[in-house]
Amino acid sequence: xxxxxWIFALLIVGSxxxxxxxxxxxxxxxxxxxxxxxxxxxxxxxxxxxxxVVEVLVYAGAIxxxxxxxxxxxxxxEKDLRLTEMPRLxxxxxxxxxxxxxxxxxxxxxxxLFDEPLAVRAEAVGETxxxxxxxxxxxxLPFEIASFLLLAAIVGAVLLTKRRLS
Amino acid sequence: xxAGHLVVLAGVLFTLGMLGVLARRNILVILLSVELMxxxxxxxxxxxxxRAGNLDGQIMVFFxxxxxxAEVAVGLAIVIALFRLRETVNADQxxxxxx
Numbered sequence: 001x002x003x004x005x006w007i008f009a010l011l012i013v014g015s016x017x018x019x020x021x022x023x024x025x026x027x028x029x030x031x032x033x034x035x036x037x038x039x040x041x042x043x044x045x046x047x048x049x050x051x052x053v054v055e056v057l058v059y060a061g062a063i064x065x066x067x068x069x070x071x072x073x074x075x076x077x078e079k080d081l082r083l084t085e086m087p088r089l090x091x092x093x094x095x096x097x098x099x100x101x102x103x104x105x106x107x108x109x110x111x112x113l114f115d116e117p118l119a120v121r122a123e124a125v126g127e128t129x130x131x132x133x134x135x136x137x138x139x140x141l142p143f144e145i146a147s148f149l150l151l152a153a154i155v156g157a158v159l160l161t162k163r164r165l166s
Numbered sequence: 167x168x169a170g171h172l173v174v175l176a177g178v179l180f181t182l183g184m185l186g187v188l189a190r191r192n193i194l195v196i197l198l199s200v201e202l203m204x205x206x207x208x209x210x211x212x213x214x215x216x217r218a219g220n221l222d223g224q225i226m227v228f229f230x231x232x233x234x235x236a237e238v239a240v241g242l243a244i245v246i247a248l249f250r251l252r253e254t255v256n257a258d259q260x261x262x263x264x265x
Contacts, residue, residue, distance in 0.1 A: 001167055002167045005167040005171060005172075009171075009175050012175065012179060013175075013178055013179070013182070016179055016182040016183070016202055017182060019186070019198065019199075019202070020182060020183075020185060020186035020189070020190065020195070020199055020202075025192060025194045025195060028194075028195050028198055029194075029198060032198050032201065032202065035179075035202065035205070036205065039179075039205050039208070039209055042172065042175070042209060042212075043212060045167065046172070046212050046213065046215075046216045047216070048212050048215075048216070048224050048227070050224070051208075051212060051224055051227050051228065051231075054228065054231055055208075055231070058231050058234075058235055059201070059205070059231070059234075062235065063201065063234070063235060063238050066238060066239070066242060067194065067197075067198065067238070067242070070194065070242045070245060070246060071194060073246065074194075074245075074246070074249050074255060076255065090188075093185065093188045093189070094185075097181045097184060097185055100177070100180075100181060100184075101174075101177055101178065101181055104173065104174055104177035105174055105177070108169075108170040108173050108174060109170070113168060113169045113170030113173060113217070114168050114170035114171070115168070116168065117167060117168055118167055118168055118169050118172070118213075118216055118217065120216050120219075121219040123219065123220070123221075124215065124216060124218075124219045124220055124221060126215075126221060126224045130221060131221060131224060131225065131228075134221055134222070134225055135225055135228070139225050142229060146229055146232045146233070149232070149233065149236050150232065150235065150236050152236075153235075153236035153237075153239045153240050154239065156239075156240050156243065157239045157240055157242070157243035158243075160240070160243035160244055160246070160247050161243045161246050161247060163250075
């Protein structure tokens with residue numbers, strides 16, 4: 001299990017790194033979708049099976065297709081790509097990111113998160129049948145709000161992309 | 167594999183997304199880096215849920231994914247509207263509010 005953790009971690013970090021450094025937006029989207037597949041793998045290791053499936057369906061599937069469609073729709077010429085080409089980062093950004101990471105590691109150590117290996121209990125296995133009662137009983141109101149949010153997002157997206165309103 | 171490993175992995179992924187937002191100028195890549203950061207948060211939620219031994223954190227990841235989907239739909243619509251208006255996807259050239 002630990003070996004799989006490192007394999008997926010390497011996959012995630014490597015493809016995320018490639019995603020943010022590639023010049024072409026299409027390669028960025030494809031590398032990011034590989035990172036999402038790696039995250040789905042970590043979900044499986046945490047016994048969150050439903051989330052792993054949703055991650056692949058929604059992220060690596062729907063969201064990435066949406067991104068690729070928009071990239072295709074914009075039809076960027078070489079001139080536009082050259083304008084946005086290379087990452088330029090102020091050293092302060094790198095220092096702050098390093099400090100942030102250090103803070104995460106120190107906080108985890110002090111909270112004792114490294115102490116015992118993760119053993120997922122039987123009632124914490126995220127199968128669909130186990131998640132459904134929670135989602136439709138205790139979290140019913142957030143669930144309905146989320147559905148309204150998606151509806152509002154759909155209407156908003158259609159409105160924003162319309163050429164002119166009549 | 168401990169919960170700490172997973173949280174640190176989420177931290178690394180979040181940092182990479184943050185660097186993407188800071189360093190890149192292509193609006194599409196910036197949006198995608200925001201997605202990476204949201205995924206890092208989801209990973210941390212799931213790690214803490216596994217450690218706490220209940221499913222509430224996994225429900226939270228479900229909502230994170232839901233909000234991310236809505237955010238991408240609206241964000242990409244804005245990118246398209248912006249491209250029609252200014253013919254650019256460079257974040258530096260969209261500076262009307264700065265002048």
